[in-house]
Amino acid sequence: MDERNLLEITDLTVEYRTDDTVVRAVNGVNLAVKKGETLGVVGETGAGKTTIARAILRILPNPQAKVCGGRMFFGGQDIMRISEKDMRKIRGNRIAMIFQDPMTALNPIERVGDQIAETIGLHNRILRADAQRRAVDMLETVGIPGERYGEYPHQFSGGMKQRVVIAMACACKPELLLADEPTTALDVTIQAQVLEMMQSLKKRLDTSIILITHDLGVVANVCDAVAVIYAGEIVEYGAAEDIFDRAAHPYTRGLFNSLPRLKSAERRLKPIGGLMPDPSNLPEGCKFGARCPLARDICRAENPGARAAGAGHLVKCFFAGGER
Amino acid sequence: MPALLEVRDLKKYFKTGGGILHAVDGISFALEEGKTLGVVGESGCGKSTLGRTILHLLEATDGRILFEGEDVTTPSRARLHALRRKTQIIFQDPFSSLNPRMSVSAAIMEPLVIHSGLSRDDMRSETRKLMDTVGLAERYANAYPHELDGGCRQRIGIARALALNPKFIVCDEPVSALDVSIQAQVLNLLLDLQEERKLTYIFVTHDLSVVKYISDEIMVMYLGRMVEKAPSDELFENTLHPYTKALLSAIPEPDIHCRQERVQIRGEITSPINPAPGCRFMARCPHASEVCAEPQKSEEYSQNHSVSCCKCGELNKRKEELIR
Numbered sequence: 099m100d101e102r103n104l105l106e107i108t109d110l111t112v113e114y115r116t117d118d119t120v121v122r123a124v125n126g127v128n129l130a131v132k133k134g135e136t137l138g139v140v141g142e143t144g145a146g147k148t149t150i151a152r153a154i155l156r157i158l159p160n161p162q163a164k165v166c167g168g169r170m171f172f173g174g175q176d177i178m179r180i181s182e183k184d185m186r187k188i189r190g191n192r193i194a195m196i197f198q199d200p201m202t203a204l205n206p207i208e209r210v211g212d213q214i215a216e217t218i219g220l221h222n223r224i225l226r227a228d229a230q231r232r233a234v235d236m237l238e239t240v241g242i243p244g245e246r247y248g249e250y251p252h253q254f255s256g257g258m259k260q261r262v263v264i265a266m267a268c269a270c271k272p273e274l275l276l277a278d279e280p281t282t283a284l285d286v287t288i289q290a291q292v293l294e295m296m297q298s299l300k301k302r303l304d305t306s307i308i309l310i311t312h313d314l315g316v317v318a319n320v321c322d323a324v325a326v327i328y329a330g331e332i333v334e335y336g337a338a339e340d341i342f343d344r345a346a347h348p349y350t351r352g353l354f355n356s357l358p359r360l361k362s363a364e365r366r367l368k369p370i371g372g373l374m375p376d377p378s379n380l381p382e383g384c385k386f387g388a389r390c391p392l393a394r395d396i397c398r399a400e401n402p403g404a405r406a407a408g409a410g411h412l413v414k415c416f417f418a419g420g421e422r
Numbered sequence: 423m424p425a426l427l428e429v430r431d432l433k434k435y436f437k438t439g440g441g442i443l444h445a446v447d448g449i450s451f452a453l454e455e456g457k458t459l460g461v462v463g464e465s466g467c468g469k470s471t472l473g474r475t476i477l478h479l480l481e482a483t484d485g486r487i488l489f490e491g492e493d494v495t496t497p498s499r500a501r502l503h504a505l506r507r508k509t510q511i512i513f514q515d516p517f518s519s520l521n522p523r524m525s526v527s528a529a530i531m532e533p534l535v536i537h538s539g540l541s542r543d544d545m546r547s548e549t550r551k552l553m554d555t556v557g558l559a560e561r562y563a564n565a566y567p568h569e570l571d572g573g574c575r576q577r578i579g580i581a582r583a584l585a586l587n588p589k590f591i592v593c594d595e596p597v598s599a600l601d602v603s604i605q606a607q608v609l610n611l612l613l614d615l616q617e618e619r620k621l622t623y624i625f626v627t628h629d630l631s632v633v634k635y636i637s638d639e640i641m642v643m644y645l646g647r648m649v650e651k652a653p654s655d656e657l658f659e660n661t662l663h664p665y666t667k668a669l670l671s672a673i674p675e676p677d678i679h680c681r682q683e684r685v686q687i688r689g690e691i692t693s694p695i696n697p698a699p700g701c702r703f704m705a706r707c708p709h710a711s712e713v714c715a716e717p718q719k720s721e722e723y724s725q726n727h728s729v730s731c732c733k734c735g736e737l738n739k740r741k742e743e744l745i746r
Contacts, residue, residue, distance in 0.1 A: 142601035143572075255690050285464035285628065287687055290672035294686070312601065315674030342678045356606035357676055358635035360658065366613070367635070369606030373571060 103171075104306050105131040105154070105274055110168035112149050112158065112330075119378040123149045125330040127168070128404070129308075131274065131323075136300065136307040138321035138338075140314060140353075144374060146330040147310045148198075151276045154308075155189055156182075173273065191221040194267040198279040200259035204251040210262045211237065211247030217269045236265040240295060257288035264296065271303050278310045293320060314357060318342060326350050329375055329385035335404075336411035346407045346418040349386045384415070392417045424491055425452035426622050427476070427590060432485035434468075434475045441696040445471040447646035448485070450720075453639075455589070458616070458623040460637030460654070462630055462669075466691055468646040469626045470514075473592040476624070477509055478502060489590070507537050510583040514595035516575030520567040526553070527563040529578055533585040552581040556611060573604035577611070584615065590622045597632060609636060630673055634658060639726075642666050645694050645702035648720060652727040662729045662738055665703045701731065709733055 100106065112124040124146045131137050141147050152158045153165055156177070170178045177188065197203040205213055214233035219226065234244040240261040251259055260280065267275060280296070281289040297320060300307055309321060317324055317338070324341040326334040326349065334347040345351050352370035372389040375381055381388065387397040396416055404412040434446040445468045453459050461469045474480045476487055478497065487495045489505065497505060513519035520529055527549050534545045553560060556577040567575055576596060583591050593612065597605040613636065615621060627633050633640055634654055641651040642665065650663040661667050668687040687706045700715035701707070707714065713732050720730040723738075731737075 142603065257690055285691075286630075286672040287464065287668060288690060290674075290684065290686065293674070294684075313674065314602075314676035318676050318678045319674040338678050342676070353602060354676065356602045358606075358609070358629075358631040360631050360634060360670070360673060360675065361677075361680075365635075367606040367610055369610060370603040371607075373573065373604070 100130065102132050103130045104133045104135075104173060105129070105308075106171045107150075107154070108169050110150065110153060110170065111166040112146070112153050113164050113166050114159075114162050115164060116162065121377045122380055123163075123330050123377060124153065125380075127327075127330070127332055129325060129332070129335075131306045131308060133273075134300075134304055134306055135323060136309055136321045138317035138324045139308060139310045139327055140312065140317055140324060141327035142312055142374060144377065145327045146377075147327055148278055149330075150327075151195060151278050151308065151310055154276060155193060155195055156185055157189075187221070190217055190272075191270045192272055193274045193276065194270065194272040195276040196260075196263055196267045196278060196280045199283055200256060200263045201251075201283070203263050204259060206251050208250075209248050210251060210254070214262070214266045214269050217266055221270050233265075233269065236269050237262070239268075239299065240265045241291075257284050257292065260284060260292055261295070264292070264299070268299055268303060268305070272305060275300075275305050275307045276310070277307055279312070280309070281316065282311070282313070289316075296320070314353065326353070329377060329380060331385055331414060332404075332412075333386065333414045334412065336408070340408060340411040344408065344411070346411070346413045347386075347415050348390045348392050348417075352389075386415075425488075426455040426490060427624075428452045428486075428488040429476060430486040430488070432472070432475060432487065433483045434471050434480060435483045438695060443695045444468075444646045444697055445694065446475060447697075449641075449643075449646075449648055450485075451641060451648075451651065453622060453624070455622050456616070456620045457638045458625055458636055460633035460640040461624060461626045461643060462628065462633050462640060463643035464628060464669075464691060466645070466694065467643040468694070469628075469643050470594050472643070473511065473594050473624055473626050477511055477592055478505070479511070503537075507586045508588050509590045509592075510586070510588040511592040511594060512576075512579050512583045512596045515599055516572055516579055517567075517599070519579055520575060522567055525564050525566055526558065526570075526578055529567075530581045530585060533582055537586050548585070552585055555584065555615070556581045557607075571604075572600050573608060576600060576608055580608075580611065580615075584619075587619070588621070590624075592624045592626065594626045595628070596625075598627065598629065605632075612636065630670060642669070645691065645697060647702050647718075648728075648730060649703065650727075650729050651720075656724075656727055660724075660727070662723055662727070662734050663703075663731050664707050664709055664733075664737070668706075709737060 107129040110124055110127040114121040114123055127150060139147050211233045214236055215229040218232050219229040234247055238244050242261055281292050311317060321338050323337055325332045328349050334350045355368040356370060358367060370389050375385055383399050384397040384402055387393045402414050402416045404414050407413045407418050430450050432446055432449045436443040436445055449472055463469045475482050482495060486493060494505060530552050531545050531549045534540060534548055558577050597608050625636050637654050639653050640657045642649050644665050650666045661670055668685045671685045689706050692705050699717045701718045704710045704714045718730040718732055720728045722728050
């Protein structure tokens with residue numbers, strides 16, 4: 099394991115099992131997050147983004163989901179093998195998560211301040227009053243007046259609730275923050291405020307972030323490295339410059355072409371044809387083969403595996419970098 | 423050429439416990455046949471209410487609606503029935519807008535059963551044609567909505583709206599529930615249909631890049647009021663209203679090289695219940711002063727470009743001088 103990596107995931111595989119089907123949600127994912135880095139994980143609905151985040155925290159639905167393989171090192175510790183008791187010390191403390199939907203992430207019948215203080219009290223041996231004082235500080239850090247400590251979630255707007263969720267996640271100054279679509283439910287002007295706040299919080303606490311999103315615009319604004327995920331596999335992985343300037347995988351390029359841009363006079367978008375494959379019945383070869391304009395026989399027969407398209411720039415495609 | 427649809431000073435108020443909620447407050451515009459008017463704004467600005475009031479899904483509180491030159495503000499039952507054939511809507515959420523117990527073909531055939539008077543066989547062949555038009559494979563004819571993904575479901579919604587060959591369709595956030603690659607497919611479909619059938623659209627969305635791509639003219643709304651209206655390109659090249667500017671700058675561009683200049687606006691949308699008579703954006707506007715508390719008039723700044731901001735002239739002149 100590389101010393102600079104805070105989190106290193108190798109060959110993670112997760113399946114969801116029901117009586118008659120096996121859904122292969124995550125297939126051999128390799129990821130690494132350096133200290134202080136923001137990694138964007140981009141993909142469409144059902145690509146397996148949230149499953150990865152939940153697997154890191156070991157909060158996958160039990161017993162349907164099963165981690166079938168892989169290793170995960172966090173700060174040198176193998177967090178897949180440690181006991182649940184040790185994991186509880188990490189969860190919410192050294193690794194915290196911001197959930198997508200602030201409306202359901204908060205307890206509706208508990209005061210928001212107490213919900214933050216609870217996290218602090220759980221991981222620190224401090225007095226209740228001190229935990230409350232720190233919760234007030236946390237609220238102010240995310241731009242909510244401390245007087246609102248005693249209010250309930252329904253008294254907050256969507257943007258404010260998301261700030262509370264962020265305050266809760268950052269309350270123990272985590273080393274790694276898993277942000278699962280933190281701004282998807284918010285309006286753009288509020289999204290801009292929340293992203294800005296997350297950035298400044300990250301700088302202050304020196305936190306690494308895994309930002310899960312489907313929005314390439316958000317990624318461009320905040321991420322240092324990007325992993326593009328499709329049907330449970332990382333199809334392209336590299337520094338932000340690699341992905342935005344030198345996108346090599348046909349899926350990544352297809353995503354960019356599908357986006358309506360403010361700064362273009364294009365009158366027709368170029369969508370990716372077809373649909374994502376059924377995760378309970380994934381094709382043999384390249385998962386993107388059926389929708390890919392470059393696909394040939396070899397793509398249907400073999401999984402291309404990750405290839406280097408440049409230093410630190412990995413692409414899962416036989417014809418990566420082919421004509422646009 | 424006379425407008426297909428004209429709306430004059432349309433108002434829709436709702437009574438609530440706390441007072442009168444001004445959802446749509448004096449909107450006027452005219453829309454020519456074959457054109458698209460994009461209506462943008464954040465959640466709660468009244469854009470969906472506007473679309474629904476025009477279609478009489480909600481009853482207007484005040485104002486007039488003219489369709490094909492005829493006043494249809496308070497139509498008789500028979501008149502409304504006839505009007506439904508010409509004016510249709512595509513709903514936002516393809517998950518809740520379809521009857522889960524109706525098969526795809528039954529859902530698409532429903533408008534024909536109500537309105538067309540065709541024989542059963544003719545309706546079936548018409549349904550097949552419609553499915554073909556919107557790109558739904560025939561094998562889905564007997565499937566139920568829960569078996570389909572969002573993109574396919576939205577196509578059912580589009581087929582239903584097209585079934586009676588309407589002249590005018592309100593598209594209420596038709597792509598916001600879809601992934602980008604699917605969103606591009608559906609947007610292209612809507613544009614193709616418009617070309618083929620000379621359809622007129624009102625396209626309601628919160629996504630400025632989508633609205634730019636699809637509209638001829640754009641209206642920006644804030645708390646029930648129109649703040650700015652201009653032809654699509656003009657609005658983006660020559661943005662005048664402080665709210666539009668803030669909205670535009672808040673959109674994260676999928677490009678890592680353009681460092682966006684952010685016009686941060688503070689705070690959140692204020693309450694639409696019993697609003698003050700002045701500018702609705704005043705509380706968040708960086709340029710607000712006492713004059714903004716006076717009622718704002720919509721004025722033509724240049725040809726076809728109207729703005730409701732009393733400081734617009736002053737603010738934008740200063741910019742022009744700076745450029746000189």
